[in-house]
Amino acid sequence: MELTQRQRIIFKKVVERFTYCAEPVGSKVLMELLDFPVSSATIRNEMATLEKLGLLEKTHTSSGRIPSKFGYRYYVENLMETSLEAPIKASLQSVFSQRHYSLDEIVEKSCSILSEMTNLTSIVLGPDSTHQVLVNIQLIPINAKSAVAIFVTDSGHTESKTFHFDEAVSLEDLRNCTSLMNDHLVGVPISDILDKMQEIKSLMAAKLVRHEVLFEAFTEAFMKFASEKVVVSGQSNMLYQPEFSDIDKLKRLMRILENSHLFKEWAQQGSNQAIPIGTRNELIQIGDCSVITAKFHYNDLEEGQLMVVGPNRMQYSKVIALMDYMSDVIEGVFGVHEEGDASDEQKE
Template structure:
């Protein structure tokens, strides 16, 4: 669709429908928008938009509402994502910068985004596979147990306990800790195996065996699927913002949100989008439970361009797309800044 005037009509229909929740008629468009054409011309444009599948008439003698296709054109033609106000930016910065660790950052972020967007907020934990290792701590726990603590550059902390074949020598543990950290600090977790192979040769057979135990524990930690986690907040917003028709279909949406595998698949697919803010609308989610929703996401965690995880908001098709996109992008940028610091 290339007719600029019809794009203006479509934009006006989307904005009015998002604002009022009521089907939009030609008379309302004339009264609320300075489109510079006659009511008859607007009716013709609306007929063309309906024929093209961009708007639809929900029932006889009603105005028109946007379709998935119409929302997609509206989102794609947004010239810019409107910036947040200075008070909103300050509020985000103050809330997130006071966080004490990664769990606190994620918890604050998801609650804040739910408040900003009035949607369901989603924050994905940074993946261990895409993180770099900042430090490994080895702590003797009793005579024959060793606590292995992994700390990543994103602030994520994982810990495991291993049983040693013999009594733990604290001097050996100190030596192992220093040697391991000297070789692995700053490396991506997927690169650790090669990094410590040469290191094992520097220790005697017994100490080398303990080193390999530590490496095996690290590898097992990386392999666990539980590392892929998402946190939700604002589920109650679904019952408030989508209108009565949406509330009647809320059950399948809630069921889909409970399936983390669904959200993780969507987040993974949206990570491949070139845009800084990605939007999936209705059936683009490819999940029956989410056909009445839209999902707005942005990557965070790496100022170099490749994101470690994503943050987003899910809400009804009739959402404030410019405002939601701006909020998601702003929270993602603050998350990146905090994790980089």
């Protein structure tokens, strides 16, 4: 679809104005926004043309127009300019460089930051470890009632869990438990670990004094390891979006956002429109909602995903720029970027 330069500018202004104020945009407002002289009548004619092309829609309650779903897609693919202010970049770098974060902490922190900075709902998916194979277990004592367990998989993924025991566990029990676990669990897929734990329960009872305490601790740790890492933040932000003033619609969306299985079904419907944005991002249109996704890597084999969910009327350039930069920062935390591999924005 070829638009004239004037049509492109007018359409871009309509999208940016509407995403900001949620009010239909009329010719008089556009006259004030445009940086070149043009009459109100000419603007109305151009808007009528854009409507015929399917980029704009006319509402029943106003003479102004709003972007259509197709219009948002056209904007993202052809007109959007992404940029992130230097103070925001510095703030993100500072947050993630303050200390060493675990995988779970990175997922939770990223989710919280995204929802706060976009005023939308954010979802962060950690890597799926269920298809990985356990290659090593270490159990490091802290004191008589606590220890740190470290699990390593064939993908290079490392996960740690601090155990706090109700009763003292001897160093001998910890050494014997580590040996037993490595003898019987190494080489087992994460998805099968819990079943395998039941099989070695009797061995633990025969070799360990505090076998019940250690069995319970490891079972809980493996359940967490094998579970899907999904964090959702900012659901209440939807309350302030005029598109979700219908309480029944809002309740349905909340149920979807709070259930990972429902969310996957919702996001993978055949009627959805998915538009790739570069190599990392994707826009998925689902009815009157949009989902922006951004992939990031923990290592060469594992990837996670940032998601922002909101109405089709969202500030795409800001959201996408933020997610893209955050993905780079997270990869930097895990040392994924080789020297010279960071984005141009990070080099600035």
